[in-house]
Amino acid sequence: MKANIVLLPGDGIGVEVVAETRATLDAVAAQFGHSFSYSEHLIGGCAIDATGTALTQETLDACRAADAVLLGAVGGPKWDNPSASVRPEQGLLALRQGLGLYANLRPIRLFPELIQASPLKAERLADVDILVVRELTGGLYFGKPRLREEVNGRRRAVDTLEYTDEEIQRVVELAFRLAASRRRLVTSVDKANVLESSRLWRTVATEVAARHPEIRIEHQLVDSCAMRLITSAAAFDVIVTENMFGDILTDEAAVLAGSLGLCPSASLGDGTRGVYEPIHGSAPDIAGKGLANPIGTILSAAMLLRHSLRLDKEAAVLERAVAQAIAGGARTADLGGKLSTQGMGEAVRAKLAG
Numbered sequence: 048m049k050a051n052i053v054l055l056p057g058d059g060i061g062v063e064v065v066a067e068t069r070a071t072l073d074a075v076a077a078q079f080g081h082s083f084s085y086s087e088h089l090i091g092g093c094a095i096d097a098t099g100t101a102l103t104q105e106t107l108d109a110c111r112a113a114d115a116v117l118l119g120a121v122g123g124p125k126w127d128n129p130s131a132s133v134r135p136e137q138g139l140l141a142l143r144q145g146l147g148l149y150a151n152l153r154p155i156r157l158f159p160e161l162i163q164a165s166p167l168k169a170e171r172l173a174d175v176d177i178l179v180v181r182e183l184t185g186g187l188y189f190g191k192p193r194l195r196e197e198v199n200g201r202r203r204a205v206d207t208l209e210y211t212d213e214e215i216q217r218v219v220e221l222a223f224r225l226a227a228s229r230r231r232l233v234t235s236v237d238k239a240n241v242l243e244s245s246r247l248w249r250t251v252a253t254e255v256a257a258r259h260p261e262i263r264i265e266h267q268l269v270d271s272c273a274m275r276l277i278t279s280a281a282a283f284d285v286i287v288t289e290n291m292f293g294d295i296l297t298d299e300a301a302v303l304a305g306s307l308g309l310c311p312s313a314s315l316g317d318g319t320r321g322v323y324e325p326i327h328g329s330a331p332d333i334a335g336k337g338l339a340n341p342i343g344t345i346l347s348a349a350m351l352l353r354h355s356l357r358l359d360k361e362a363a364v365l366e367r368a369v370a371q372a373i374a375g376g377a378r379t380a381d382l383g384g385k386l387s388t389q390g391m392g393e394a395v396r397a398k399l400a401g
Protein backbone atom coordinates (compact mmCIF):
# COMPACT_ATOMS: atom_id res chain seq x y z
CA MET A 48 0.00 0.00 0.00
CA LYS A 49 0.95 3.67 -0.38
CA ALA A 50 0.81 5.87 2.71
CA ASN A 51 1.61 9.47 3.37
CA ILE A 52 3.20 9.93 6.80
CA VAL A 53 3.96 13.31 8.35
CA LEU A 54 7.06 13.35 10.55
CA LEU A 55 7.25 15.93 13.34
CA PRO A 56 10.65 15.34 14.96
CA GLY A 57 10.36 18.46 17.16
CA ASP A 58 13.15 19.21 19.62
CA GLY A 59 15.97 17.50 21.51
CA ILE A 60 15.99 13.72 21.25
CA GLY A 61 12.77 13.91 19.22
CA VAL A 62 14.97 14.43 16.16
CA GLU A 63 17.12 11.39 16.95
CA VAL A 64 14.35 8.92 17.76
CA VAL A 65 12.21 9.92 14.77
CA ALA A 66 15.15 9.48 12.36
CA GLU A 67 15.74 5.97 13.67
CA THR A 68 12.04 5.14 13.50
CA ARG A 69 11.77 6.37 9.92
CA ALA A 70 14.60 4.04 8.92
CA THR A 71 12.78 1.21 10.67
CA LEU A 72 9.46 1.99 8.95
CA ASP A 73 11.35 1.95 5.65
CA ALA A 74 12.66 -1.50 6.47
CA VAL A 75 9.11 -2.70 7.20
CA ALA A 76 7.87 -1.14 3.95
CA ALA A 77 10.64 -2.81 1.95
CA GLN A 78 9.93 -6.18 3.51
CA PHE A 79 6.21 -6.08 2.73
CA GLY A 80 6.30 -4.17 -0.57
CA HIS A 81 4.68 -0.97 0.72
CA SER A 82 5.54 2.55 -0.26
CA PHE A 83 5.59 5.10 2.56
CA SER A 84 6.26 8.71 1.65
CA TYR A 85 7.23 11.19 4.33
CA SER A 86 7.02 14.91 4.71
CA GLU A 87 8.78 16.56 7.62
CA HIS A 88 7.36 19.63 9.38
CA LEU A 89 8.18 21.88 12.29
CA ILE A 90 6.56 21.78 15.71
CA GLY A 91 7.58 23.04 19.14
CA GLY A 92 10.73 25.01 19.88
CA CYS A 93 12.19 24.63 16.38
CA ALA A 94 8.94 26.04 14.95
CA ILE A 95 9.10 28.99 17.35
CA ASP A 96 12.67 29.71 16.24
CA ALA A 97 11.74 29.56 12.55
CA THR A 98 8.29 31.13 12.54
CA GLY A 99 7.51 32.61 15.97
CA THR A 100 4.75 30.08 16.62
CA ALA A 101 4.85 26.50 17.97
CA LEU A 102 2.39 25.09 15.41
CA THR A 103 1.97 26.73 12.02
CA GLN A 104 -1.13 26.40 9.88
CA GLU A 105 1.09 24.69 7.30
CA THR A 106 2.05 21.92 9.77
CA LEU A 107 -1.53 21.48 10.93
CA ASP A 108 -2.81 21.29 7.33
CA ALA A 109 -0.14 18.72 6.45
CA CYS A 110 -1.16 16.60 9.45
CA ARG A 111 -4.83 16.85 8.46
CA ALA A 112 -4.01 15.64 4.95
CA ALA A 113 -1.74 12.78 6.06
CA ASP A 114 -2.62 9.14 6.68
CA ALA A 115 -0.77 9.33 9.99
CA VAL A 116 1.60 11.51 12.00
CA LEU A 117 4.72 10.40 13.87
CA LEU A 118 5.95 12.87 16.49
CA GLY A 119 9.18 12.94 18.51
CA ALA A 120 9.05 15.46 21.35
CA VAL A 121 8.87 19.19 21.95
CA GLY A 122 10.41 21.56 24.45
CA GLY A 123 13.69 22.34 26.11
CA PRO A 124 15.51 24.84 28.31
CA LYS A 125 15.95 27.31 25.45
CA TRP A 126 12.20 28.03 25.46
CA ASP A 127 11.55 27.60 29.19
CA ASN A 128 11.42 31.24 30.26
CA PRO A 129 8.28 31.39 32.47
CA SER A 130 7.32 34.77 31.09
CA ALA A 131 7.59 33.76 27.42
CA SER A 132 4.30 34.28 25.61
CA VAL A 133 4.84 31.31 23.30
CA ARG A 134 6.00 27.84 24.40
CA PRO A 135 6.85 24.64 22.49
CA GLU A 136 4.28 22.63 24.44
CA GLN A 137 1.49 24.86 23.07
CA GLY A 138 2.21 23.39 19.64
CA LEU A 139 1.61 19.85 20.82
CA LEU A 140 -1.60 20.80 22.62
CA ALA A 141 -2.86 22.73 19.58
CA LEU A 142 -2.11 19.74 17.36
CA ARG A 143 -4.01 17.33 19.62
CA GLN A 144 -6.95 19.72 19.83
CA GLY A 145 -6.83 20.69 16.14
CA LEU A 146 -7.03 17.05 15.07
CA GLY A 147 -9.66 16.13 17.67
CA LEU A 148 -7.43 13.51 19.29
CA TYR A 149 -9.29 13.04 22.54
CA ALA A 150 -7.84 9.69 23.58
CA ASN A 151 -4.21 8.86 24.22
CA LEU A 152 -3.55 5.13 24.44
CA ARG A 153 -0.46 4.34 26.51
CA PRO A 154 0.22 0.61 26.80
CA ILE A 155 2.58 -0.46 29.57
CA ARG A 156 4.01 -3.82 28.60
CA LEU A 157 7.05 -5.42 30.11
CA PHE A 158 9.83 -7.27 28.33
CA PRO A 159 10.75 -10.25 30.52
CA GLU A 160 14.49 -9.66 29.91
CA LEU A 161 14.16 -6.12 31.31
CA ILE A 162 12.64 -7.02 34.67
CA GLN A 163 16.02 -6.24 36.22
CA ALA A 164 16.00 -2.76 34.64
CA SER A 165 13.10 -1.74 36.88
CA PRO A 166 13.86 -0.65 40.42
CA LEU A 167 10.87 -2.76 41.56
CA LYS A 168 11.17 -6.32 42.84
CA ALA A 169 10.64 -8.92 40.12
CA GLU A 170 7.67 -10.48 41.94
CA ARG A 171 5.80 -7.16 41.75
CA LEU A 172 6.21 -7.12 37.96
CA ALA A 173 4.89 -10.56 37.05
CA ASP A 174 1.94 -10.42 34.61
CA VAL A 175 1.88 -6.62 34.31
CA ASP A 176 0.00 -5.58 31.15
CA ILE A 177 -1.78 -2.23 31.43
CA LEU A 178 -3.43 0.00 28.88
CA VAL A 179 -3.86 3.57 30.09
CA VAL A 180 -6.47 5.56 28.17
CA ARG A 181 -5.70 9.19 28.92
CA GLU A 182 -8.24 11.89 28.04
CA LEU A 183 -6.25 14.30 25.85
CA THR A 184 -8.19 17.40 24.85
CA GLY A 185 -9.87 18.50 28.07
CA GLY A 186 -9.25 19.18 31.73
CA LEU A 187 -6.65 21.52 33.19
CA TYR A 188 -4.71 21.67 29.91
CA PHE A 189 -7.52 23.44 28.08
CA GLY A 190 -9.98 24.86 30.65
CA LYS A 191 -10.79 28.58 30.66
CA PRO A 192 -10.15 30.92 32.37
CA ARG A 193 -6.41 30.51 32.31
CA LEU A 194 -4.49 33.58 33.36
CA ARG A 195 -1.75 35.22 35.33
CA GLU A 196 -2.34 38.65 36.79
CA GLU A 197 -1.41 41.04 39.51
CA VAL A 198 -4.15 42.06 41.94
CA ASN A 199 -3.48 44.49 44.78
CA GLY A 200 0.24 43.90 44.50
CA ARG A 201 -0.12 40.09 44.71
CA ARG A 202 0.66 37.81 41.77
CA ARG A 203 -2.10 35.37 41.00
CA ALA A 204 -2.51 32.55 38.46
CA VAL A 205 -5.53 30.47 37.45
CA ASP A 206 -5.95 27.19 35.56
CA THR A 207 -9.36 25.63 35.16
CA LEU A 208 -10.24 21.93 35.41
CA GLU A 209 -13.35 21.57 33.33
CA TYR A 210 -15.10 18.60 31.70
CA THR A 211 -18.42 18.14 29.95
CA ASP A 212 -20.32 14.86 30.15
CA GLU A 213 -19.78 14.33 26.42
CA GLU A 214 -15.98 14.63 26.74
CA ILE A 215 -15.96 12.07 29.53
CA GLN A 216 -18.42 9.73 27.89
CA ARG A 217 -16.54 9.32 24.58
CA VAL A 218 -13.18 8.48 26.17
CA VAL A 219 -14.65 6.14 28.79
CA GLU A 220 -16.70 4.44 26.07
CA LEU A 221 -13.48 3.85 24.12
CA ALA A 222 -11.83 2.39 27.24
CA PHE A 223 -14.70 -0.08 27.60
CA ARG A 224 -14.50 -1.09 23.94
CA LEU A 225 -10.76 -1.71 24.33
CA ALA A 226 -11.28 -3.67 27.55
CA ALA A 227 -13.65 -6.01 25.73
CA SER A 228 -10.74 -7.63 23.89
CA ARG A 229 -8.50 -7.65 26.97
CA ARG A 230 -9.12 -8.83 30.54
CA ARG A 231 -12.45 -6.96 30.84
CA LEU A 232 -11.64 -4.69 33.73
CA VAL A 233 -11.78 -0.89 33.54
CA THR A 234 -10.34 1.16 36.39
CA SER A 235 -11.69 4.68 36.22
CA VAL A 236 -9.35 7.01 38.07
CA ASP A 237 -10.51 10.28 39.59
CA LYS A 238 -10.38 12.47 42.68
CA ALA A 239 -14.12 12.33 43.37
CA ASN A 240 -13.62 12.86 47.09
CA VAL A 241 -12.51 16.44 46.35
CA LEU A 242 -13.16 17.60 42.79
CA GLU A 243 -16.53 18.43 41.25
CA SER A 244 -15.19 17.52 37.79
CA SER A 245 -14.22 14.10 39.18
CA ARG A 246 -17.69 13.55 40.60
CA LEU A 247 -19.10 14.17 37.11
CA TRP A 248 -16.40 11.86 35.72
CA ARG A 249 -17.44 9.08 38.12
CA THR A 250 -21.15 9.56 37.39
CA VAL A 251 -20.62 9.39 33.63
CA ALA A 252 -18.22 6.44 33.92
CA THR A 253 -20.88 4.57 35.92
CA GLU A 254 -23.47 5.31 33.20
CA VAL A 255 -21.13 4.02 30.50
CA ALA A 256 -20.38 0.91 32.58
CA ALA A 257 -24.11 0.14 32.76
CA ARG A 258 -24.08 -0.25 28.97
CA HIS A 259 -21.27 -2.83 29.20
CA PRO A 260 -22.42 -5.41 31.74
CA GLU A 261 -19.81 -7.91 30.54
CA ILE A 262 -16.99 -5.62 31.68
CA ARG A 263 -16.17 -4.87 35.33
CA ILE A 264 -15.60 -1.31 36.42
CA GLU A 265 -13.77 -0.17 39.51
CA HIS A 266 -13.38 3.43 40.63
CA GLN A 267 -10.08 4.40 42.18
CA LEU A 268 -8.87 7.68 43.63
CA VAL A 269 -5.79 8.95 41.85
CA ASP A 270 -3.54 9.14 44.90
CA SER A 271 -4.09 5.54 45.94
CA CYS A 272 -3.94 4.52 42.27
CA ALA A 273 -0.42 5.95 42.14
CA MET A 274 0.48 3.70 45.06
CA ARG A 275 -1.22 0.58 43.66
CA LEU A 276 0.66 1.01 40.37
CA ILE A 277 3.80 0.26 42.34
CA THR A 278 2.49 -2.31 44.82
CA SER A 279 0.11 -4.32 42.62
CA ALA A 280 0.37 -3.23 39.00
CA ALA A 281 -0.70 -6.65 37.70
CA ALA A 282 -4.18 -6.02 39.13
CA PHE A 283 -4.87 -3.36 36.46
CA ASP A 284 -6.13 -4.00 32.95
CA VAL A 285 -7.46 -0.78 31.33
CA ILE A 286 -7.11 2.47 33.25
CA VAL A 287 -9.12 5.46 32.03
CA THR A 288 -8.53 8.89 33.44
CA GLU A 289 -8.50 12.62 32.85
CA ASN A 290 -5.72 14.46 31.08
CA MET A 291 -3.30 15.45 33.83
CA PHE A 292 -3.80 12.37 36.03
CA GLY A 293 -3.02 10.28 32.93
CA ASP A 294 0.10 12.29 32.17
CA ILE A 295 1.50 11.75 35.64
CA LEU A 296 0.44 8.13 36.14
CA THR A 297 1.97 7.02 32.85
CA ASP A 298 5.43 8.42 33.59
CA GLU A 299 5.15 6.55 36.89
CA ALA A 300 4.01 3.38 35.13
CA ALA A 301 7.00 3.63 32.77
CA VAL A 302 9.15 2.70 35.76
CA LEU A 303 7.50 -0.73 35.70
CA ALA A 304 8.74 -1.20 32.14
CA GLY A 305 12.27 -0.20 33.11
CA SER A 306 12.63 3.08 31.19
CA LEU A 307 10.55 6.00 30.02
CA GLY A 308 12.31 5.53 26.69
CA LEU A 309 10.47 2.25 26.05
CA CYS A 310 6.89 3.49 26.19
CA PRO A 311 4.82 4.28 23.08
CA SER A 312 1.48 5.99 22.61
CA ALA A 313 -1.25 6.64 20.07
CA SER A 314 -3.33 9.80 20.19
CA LEU A 315 -6.63 9.03 18.51
CA GLY A 316 -9.97 10.61 17.73
CA ASP A 317 -12.88 9.28 15.73
CA GLY A 318 -11.75 7.58 12.53
CA THR A 319 -8.32 6.29 11.66
CA ARG A 320 -6.32 9.50 11.90
CA GLY A 321 -3.75 9.58 14.71
CA VAL A 322 -0.60 11.12 16.10
CA TYR A 323 1.87 8.53 17.33
CA GLU A 324 4.33 9.73 19.94
CA PRO A 325 6.53 8.23 22.64
CA ILE A 326 5.39 9.28 26.11
CA HIS A 327 8.76 10.81 26.97
CA GLY A 328 9.92 14.35 26.29
CA SER A 329 12.86 15.99 24.56
CA ALA A 330 15.31 14.84 27.28
CA PRO A 331 17.63 17.88 27.20
CA ASP A 332 20.07 16.07 29.52
CA ILE A 333 20.98 13.54 26.80
CA ALA A 334 19.96 15.34 23.58
CA GLY A 335 22.40 15.41 20.68
CA LYS A 336 24.58 12.62 22.08
CA GLY A 337 23.06 9.59 20.36
CA LEU A 338 22.10 8.15 23.75
CA ALA A 339 18.31 8.19 23.47
CA ASN A 340 16.39 4.95 23.40
CA PRO A 341 14.30 4.91 20.18
CA ILE A 342 12.12 1.94 21.24
CA GLY A 343 9.23 4.07 22.54
CA THR A 344 9.02 5.77 19.15
CA ILE A 345 9.50 2.56 17.16
CA LEU A 346 6.68 0.93 19.13
CA SER A 347 4.59 4.06 18.49
CA ALA A 348 5.21 3.42 14.78
CA ALA A 349 3.88 -0.12 15.28
CA MET A 350 0.71 1.43 16.73
CA LEU A 351 0.61 3.71 13.65
CA LEU A 352 0.78 0.71 11.34
CA ARG A 353 -2.02 -1.00 13.22
CA HIS A 354 -4.45 1.86 13.89
CA SER A 355 -4.00 4.30 11.01
CA LEU A 356 -2.80 2.05 8.18
CA ARG A 357 -4.62 -1.11 9.24
CA LEU A 358 -1.41 -3.10 8.68
CA ASP A 359 -1.88 -5.54 11.57
CA LYS A 360 0.61 -8.11 10.35
CA GLU A 361 3.34 -5.52 9.78
CA ALA A 362 2.72 -4.05 13.24
CA ALA A 363 3.03 -7.46 14.85
CA VAL A 364 6.24 -8.20 12.92
CA LEU A 365 7.74 -4.89 14.07
CA GLU A 366 6.76 -5.53 17.69
CA ARG A 367 8.25 -9.00 17.49
CA ALA A 368 11.50 -7.59 16.10
CA VAL A 369 11.71 -5.17 19.05
CA ALA A 370 11.08 -8.01 21.51
CA GLN A 371 13.72 -10.17 19.80
CA ALA A 372 16.29 -7.36 19.78
CA ILE A 373 15.79 -6.87 23.50
CA ALA A 374 15.84 -10.60 24.15
CA GLY A 375 19.10 -10.69 22.19
CA GLY A 376 20.67 -8.19 24.60
CA ALA A 377 20.26 -4.87 22.72
CA ARG A 378 20.45 -2.13 25.37
CA THR A 379 20.81 1.65 25.25
CA ALA A 380 22.29 3.55 28.21
CA ASP A 381 18.95 4.00 30.00
CA LEU A 382 18.81 0.18 30.19
CA GLY A 383 22.39 -0.11 31.37
CA GLY A 384 23.81 -0.85 27.91
CA LYS A 385 26.20 0.71 25.43
CA LEU A 386 24.20 0.91 22.21
CA SER A 387 23.62 4.28 20.59
CA THR A 388 20.20 5.37 19.33
CA GLN A 389 21.23 4.21 15.87
CA GLY A 390 22.69 0.96 17.23
CA MET A 391 19.37 0.13 18.86
CA GLY A 392 17.49 0.92 15.64
CA GLU A 393 19.88 -1.33 13.71
CA ALA A 394 19.39 -4.14 16.24
CA VAL A 395 15.62 -3.98 15.63
CA ARG A 396 16.05 -3.86 11.84
CA ALA A 397 18.39 -6.86 11.97
CA LYS A 398 15.62 -8.87 13.64
CA LEU A 399 13.08 -7.63 11.07
CA ALA A 400 15.14 -9.01 8.25
CA GLY A 401 15.75 -12.29 10.06
Ligand SMILES: NC(=O)c1ccc[n+]([C@@H]2O[C@H](COP(=O)([O-])OP(=O)(O)OC[C@H]3O[C@@H](n4cnc5c(N)ncnc54)[C@H](O)[C@@H]3O)[C@@H](O)[C@H]2O)c1
Nearest residue numbers: 120121122123307308326327328329330332333339340381
Ligand atom coordinates in the same frame (compact mmCIF):
# COMPACT_ATOMS: atom_id res chain seq x y z
N1 LIG B 1 5.38 14.66 24.21
C1 LIG B 1 6.32 15.60 24.38
O1 LIG B 1 6.72 16.27 23.44
C2 LIG B 1 6.88 15.82 25.74
C3 LIG B 1 6.65 14.90 26.79
C4 LIG B 1 7.22 15.16 28.03
C5 LIG B 1 8.02 16.27 28.22
N2 LIG B 1 8.22 17.12 27.18
C6 LIG B 1 9.15 18.27 27.30
O2 LIG B 1 10.47 17.75 27.36
C7 LIG B 1 11.28 18.63 28.13
C8 LIG B 1 12.04 17.83 29.19
O3 LIG B 1 11.12 17.31 30.13
P1 LIG B 1 11.52 16.28 31.28
O4 LIG B 1 13.00 16.29 31.44
O5 LIG B 1 10.64 16.51 32.43
O6 LIG B 1 11.05 14.84 30.70
P2 LIG B 1 11.75 13.88 29.62
O7 LIG B 1 10.77 12.81 29.35
O8 LIG B 1 12.26 14.64 28.48
O9 LIG B 1 13.00 13.25 30.40
C9 LIG B 1 12.88 12.65 31.69
C10 LIG B 1 14.10 11.73 31.94
O10 LIG B 1 13.96 10.55 31.14
C11 LIG B 1 15.06 10.41 30.27
N3 LIG B 1 14.55 9.95 28.97
C12 LIG B 1 13.44 10.41 28.34
N4 LIG B 1 13.31 9.81 27.15
C13 LIG B 1 14.35 8.97 27.01
C14 LIG B 1 14.76 8.08 25.99
N5 LIG B 1 14.06 7.92 24.84
N6 LIG B 1 15.90 7.37 26.17
C15 LIG B 1 16.60 7.49 27.30
N7 LIG B 1 16.27 8.31 28.31
C16 LIG B 1 15.15 9.05 28.16
C17 LIG B 1 15.69 11.78 30.16
O11 LIG B 1 17.06 11.68 29.82
C18 LIG B 1 15.43 12.36 31.53
O12 LIG B 1 16.42 11.96 32.43
C19 LIG B 1 10.34 19.70 28.68
O13 LIG B 1 10.47 20.83 27.87
C20 LIG B 1 8.96 19.08 28.54
O14 LIG B 1 7.94 20.04 28.36
C21 LIG B 1 7.69 16.91 25.96
Ligand SMILES: CC(C)[C@H](C(=O)O)[C@@H](O)C(=O)O
Nearest residue numbers: 121122136139140294326328
Ligand atom coordinates in the same frame (compact mmCIF):
# COMPACT_ATOMS: atom_id res chain seq x y z
C1 LIG C 1 4.77 18.26 26.80
C2 LIG C 1 3.45 18.09 27.45
C3 LIG C 1 2.47 19.08 26.92
C4 LIG C 1 2.92 16.66 27.30
C5 LIG C 1 1.63 16.50 28.11
O1 LIG C 1 1.59 16.86 29.29
O2 LIG C 1 0.67 16.01 27.52
C6 LIG C 1 3.83 15.53 27.72
O3 LIG C 1 4.15 15.54 29.07
C7 LIG C 1 3.22 14.20 27.32
O4 LIG C 1 3.08 13.34 28.18
O5 LIG C 1 2.91 14.02 26.13
Ligand SMILES: [Mg+2]
Nearest residue numbers: 294295298326
Ligand atom coordinates in the same frame (compact mmCIF):
# COMPACT_ATOMS: atom_id res chain seq x y z
MG1 LIG D 1 4.01 13.64 29.98
